[in-house]
Amino acid sequence: PFRLSARAQSLKPSATVAVTSRALELQRQGLDVISMSVGEPDFDTPPHVKAAGIAAIEEGKTKYTPVSGIPELREAISAKFRRENGLDYAPNAVTVTSGGKQALFNAFFALLNPGDEVLIPAPHWVSYPEMVALTGAVPVTVPTTPQQGFQLDPDALAAAITPRTRMVILNSPGNPTGAVFPPETLRAVADLATQHGLMIVTDEIYEHLVYDAEQVSIGTYAPEHTLTINGASKAYAMTGWRIGYAGGPREVIAAMNALQSQSTSNASSVSQYAALAALEQHEETMRFIDRARTAYRERRDRIVAGLNALGLPTPTPQGAFYVMADTRAIHTDELEAARIILDEAQVAVVPGTDFAAPGQVRLSYATSMDNIEEVLRRLEGVVRR
């Protein structure tokens, strides 16, 4: 009676989902599964942000908003870009979306044509190549290695440029690698974009989760060539509220708004007021971020030391809340390694397959220190066997 579209059929089933379903199945069987696979803060949304959401509901701020977001929020985002990133985006060069994910989706559909090539440093977040491919453009990965701390080599990026290259996607701090690109790298990428007329889409959603590196926004080097993506999910522990945003050249933002006007119309009104509180009550929010960052850093140090001691080589990431462990001591194939870890230790990790990270699995340390200790104990059993 129906036939799925070629687009729908082209979507790759995610290896992450396979592991998650298996983990749920084991949980249903009554096993105590520890999930190290989630990509969200384990902290609750800060109280002042929740209160603003509740107030918005009670005050009846529950109707459609302008497509690009309520003006107060766009003003606050414009001020945030200036204050925290040194970026000069006027409120009408900013748009609010249903999560960073939708900002990226709108951006790719606003900027890419079939056959365009998009450079993506790998290991990369799973959604970039999938979203790019949905537009008909061609994702081209530029590998980085654990030995170099997953740092991008601008020469390797330059070598991948062809006459069809239109875009570079950067994600620093990165998911899954935790790598933070230094100013020299960003400067070199900005120069390449300027020389070759490329658009840089920079996903800075983990910007506040940086431990021992300097976080710089590439948009400060090549403003005409950069679209900056960010959101409330990771910084303010607001994953379920679905607020993302973008700043960039006005024509690009206008095209993203046109796309959004024909799809979701606007991000949730209530969530927009909550995000506004997170940005406007800046000091309260920064105290929350500082506490979270301190906790993440301690967990990172523990899990990196623990995994390396077990003979699972794991570079120290400088940002985000993920580590990439080399699991070839357990099995050369990362899908098999993830399966063994789940079945034998009841620990859910994400195989590197979809990140273009062979031989490695991703563990999220957005979980309690007790869980981290227990995971290391259980992995010791697997490695011994």
Ligand code: PLP
């Ligand atoms: N970008 C990266 C690198 C991510 O890891 C995620 C979430 O996992 C997102 C964007 C999207 O987050 P959201 O849509 O919740 O803003």
